[in-house]
Amino acid sequence: VNPDVAAAVERLRGDGVLKDLPGNLFGRVARRELVTVRLEIRTALYAGVLLVTSGVGLFLKENHERIGPVAIGIAIAFVAAACLVWASRRSVPFTWGETASAHAAFDYVLLLGALLVAADLAYLEAQLKLLGGNWPWHFLVVAVFYLFLAYRFDSRMLLSLALAAFAAWRGIAVSLTRTSLGSGDPARLRVEAIFSGALFVVLGVAAARRQRKAYFEDVYVNAGLLLVFGGLLSGVFGGGRDGWGAWLLALLLVAAAVAAAGFHAHRTLPFALAVVAAYLGLLRPIFEIRGSEALPLLFAAILAAAALFFIVAAHKNMRVP
């Protein structure tokens, strides 16, 4: 029970602000006479998908030699197809606008189908070596497949995975559980991250401007900015003793541009990413200060306080919640 809301609903109904029908529903919810379990159902569905994909993964690991790649490939493809056909039958016709999920399980069955197809592809590629030395291209195939499903079924979840698969194709691991910039030549990966990120940002802005799944903009832009700032910060901190100044300058210019754009467009996350990235980048010259050991820490604290005043002032002027 939320007694404050329940009392307010009664007062608003008594004053005629709320009509009887919605007022009654609001009152029931506030008095806990009606409780939603949507979150619990969605969590159970997602956990179920996670368990099934983990189980299938383990099964492949333990049995792929005994059963053979073709049989396994066909079996997974069959289950994946069943999921995708189920999703296809329950989906609304394609539109460039936003659509509501037709079914509570829709997002998760679609995710399961997409993940199984990707797993099947990766498995068959590993076993049959279809692409030979060019096997990393299967990341691109997976990215395009995810992207197609994301647009067809209006799934931001699959769009995120499509961007992650594209980044993986360029050698960058986006997953939180792995290294942020993958392994290999850091200089090359830095450039890959910056260009991939810039591409995502451009795609996001284009989606919004052309009203083609405009609400995908957030996913594109935020993923892109993470990669761009990650690449630039990697240059500032990993670019060697001589080259970091140029990286820092580039970082500050990009951060200023993104912060200004975020401020004018009332976009909180890009603004926040820009401020944090600029702060982290500026720590490099501060910790280059020689002499007193306490001085860099003091300057870093003063910089944090300055950033604090900046974001409080920005928030007041941005007029966003």
Added chain:
Amino acid sequence: MRREWIAAERVEEVRAAAEGWKRAGAVDLGTFEEISRRYPEPRPLPAPLWRILTAFFVTAALLLLTGALFIAFRPEIGTTPLLLFFLSAVCLVATEVQEGSPALALRGGAGATSFWGIVFFLAGIFLFLEETLKVREKSGVTILVLGSLAFWALAAWRWGSPGYAGFAGISLFILLARAPLGRLLWVAGGVALTLAFERVLDRPSWSPSHRRGAVVLVAVGLLGVYAGVNLYSLDHRLVENLGSAGLDARDPRVGERIASMVLTALVPLAAVVWGIRSRRAFALDVGLVLTALSLLTLRFYVHFAATWLVLTLAGAALVLLALGVNRWLAKGGGKERNGFTAESLFADERRLRAFELVPVVAAHAPESRPPVEPGYQGGGGSFGGGGAGGSY
């Protein structure tokens, strides 16, 4: 909490509910504006991201300044507690100032300064006991935990943070674990905590944040009871280890193990039944989490099938159960049964979906391709790349 803070919180509750009604299209703009006019915003409430950003920079400034002070003054070990108490006092005064200012109260800075104020104070107590008073380690830790319980509880009461109530609850259980018969005290303490705070969950005289703190304490109480009775916890002396008595603890008797087995099954069930009967979603959630833990415990002791089969069947069962419940609720009159519905009501569905992206990408994003080595001829590499999430 001051009276004006509580009054502000009550208005904020109504405004948050009205936001949900507007978002769901249940009220038109005119009605929403009339509600907003009747319940004007008492304090600016920035979106969560702004609060996190503010808390991040306050934390950075505080910790860096603390580091600079320690390096600059290099205090003796005996005077370090004084410096920590001074920093704690500064943080706590800063918290009071922010909480007292409607413009600053909800920006995230007050949460950061209060948290670090208590952490500095507890660190000061610890060093004071260990280095100045030379209290024996065991007694010192017990006093520290007691202090932790008292200060988190006071902070929760003063500033209304449910998180601090949770820290107080955890401190209570650590303290109980250090006592003789710690496991029994966990069960008794958990039951007492649950019953005591269950009574105030809906009490109108309590402020909204105190009621949320009570929810956290009831959940902590239930988890404490479960940890006390769980068979894995009993066999591995988890509670006793927490109280540093694990090595001295005797093996559990047969009767204790049987009781533990029964209670490992019954406590989650009781929580689920209570959640359903009282229509408290949080109790239901706790019950479901405990049920999952009990199934894991069962799996630990009974290997009735290969792991892959258990995972796949459990996943499929979970999906089917969720679909079944969804369908059952949707087919009820008004899409509800016994006061439960699968409709989103007035929750911010879009925000929930945005949050879903993080675990999905974290769990399923492919590994990057490996660097190309000179003379490398390919050959398929390892699979798991296409979002399969690792190796098979």
